[in-house]
Amino acid sequence: MRILQVAPNHETVPPPRDGGTERIIYELSQELVKRGHEVILFAPNGSYIWGSVIPYPFYGDDAIASYVVENLPENIDIIHDHTFDSALSRIEINVPVVHTIHLPVYNPVYFPIYVSRSARETIGGGYGFDVNNGIVVDEYEFSHEKGDFLLFMGRIVREKGVLQAMDLAEMTGQRLVIAGPIHDEEMFIQEVTPRLNRNSLLQYVGPVGGRVRQDLLKYARCLLFPIQWEEPFGLVLIEAMACGTPVLAMAKGAVPEILEPFPEMMCDSFEEMAGKLYDYQAPYLPEKLRYYVGERFSVSRMVDRYLYLYQLAISGYWGS
Structure with missing residues (x-):
């Protein structure tokens, strides 16, 4: 698959010190590349993965959605939105999009993925999916x-x-x-x-x-x-x-x-x-x-679950 990861615009991927979301995005991207997928990452300047990085030329999340649309690579199979306000949910994109909700906030998106069962139930009202974070x-x-x-x-x-x-x-x-x-x-x-x-x-x-x-x-x-x-x-x-x-x-x-x-x-x-x-x-x-x-809580187990959900989104499944 040709997979687009969209990171928040606060810390580099991977982060030099703290930044749990950015560490997860990095490990997810690396494992996907290991498995033969092509990964393109929108992230702050200074970020790196084994795939390709398109750096944001600005700070903050406000312009992420429009910037991604204006610079969307061709033939993307799935977009994975990690922004804290699920920025890509507010614009029209002719590509399936999944949104990981990393914070305890409710973002009204079509395909929400929470980082725990508890978050899905308490924040998402039971709707959507959950994938635990993983580490190497x-x-x-x-x-x-x-x-x-x-x-x-x-x-x-x-x-x-x-x-x-x-x-x-x-x-x-x-x-x-x-x-x-x-x-x-x-x-x-x-x-x-x-x-x-x-x-x-x-x-x-x-x-x-x-x-x-x-x-x-x-x-x-x-x-x-x-x-x-x-x-x-x-x-x-x-x-x-x-x-x-x-x-x-x-x-x-x-x-x-x-x-x-x-x-x-x-x-x-x-x-x-x-x-x-x-x-x-x-x-x-x-x-x-x-x-x-x-x-x-291995990265391998996390990526197995995400790949399953990517396929669901690509097939047009939008239920819970």
């Missing part, structure tokens, strides 16, 4: 050895639970490393920075990638995921487990779906999470966590 497990370093720190890794916004992660570390007297881009600057300045200044056990290291990201994920004693919203997936959960690192997560959104075989790593309340952190002992073997991710 061999790209994540495994370690039995763990350090003396807890880890919070994700966007620095209220709904991701960074404040609750700090509360947990302070209550239990443990070191916490906070990694991720600041997306709520006011909250960071007013509520995070004063606590960092007061407590040397709390450390913010900014957005991370490469060696720093690998070391944090594989050496963390535990990844904290105290989300305050209905998380549509939670890529960092499977990344940590691929490194053999246990997690403690609030059982919201897709978390019960992702951690289904590991009930001891899920919590129904902040108090339960705090209780488990006192004198914390990992409840599952690191090898078991990595094996599970490889079996359940």
Whole structure:
């Protein structure tokens, strides 16, 4: 097939540091090329895949739809729209289009694909399809050895639970490393920075990638995921487990779906999470966590599912 991938216009594909959606687009594109498909990617300047890249000559998502139509390559079999507002749903294109909804937002599209069953049910009202995100497990370093720190890794916004992660570390007297881009600057300045200044056990290291990201994920004693919203997936959960690192997560959104075989790593309340952190002992073997991710959340499995849905869209199937 000749497949067109359309990325958001914020981070390069792949991203240098954070950017879960862009990492998924990259892995999806690479695996499709490996399987003999031709992939063309619309993405920010500096992006690369084994296929072809058409860079956006502007910043932001507003002009993506018109730019794609004006520069649409010939003989495209399927378009895969990853933009956060499903930009291509608002224009006429004489090519089948599928839309992955990466955020917990409702975009009224004909062929929606959610990143979890939970997101499809709660956001999409049960309509559409779901494909779990996947990673290449061999790209994540495994370690039995763990350090003396807890880890919070994700966007620095209220709904991701960074404040609750700090509360947990302070209550239990443990070191916490906070990694991720600041997306709520006011909250960071007013509520995070004063606590960092007061407590040397709390450390913010900014957005991370490469060696720093690998070391944090594989050496963390535990990844904290105290989300305050209905998380549509939670890529960092499977990344940590691929490194053999246990997690403690609030059982919201897709978390019960992702951690289904590991009930001891899920919590129904902040108090339960705090209780488990006192004198914390990992409840599952690191090898078991990595094996599970490889079996359940591989890129290969993700691409199998997407190829099936591409064929449905090409055949004219638009039902749920």
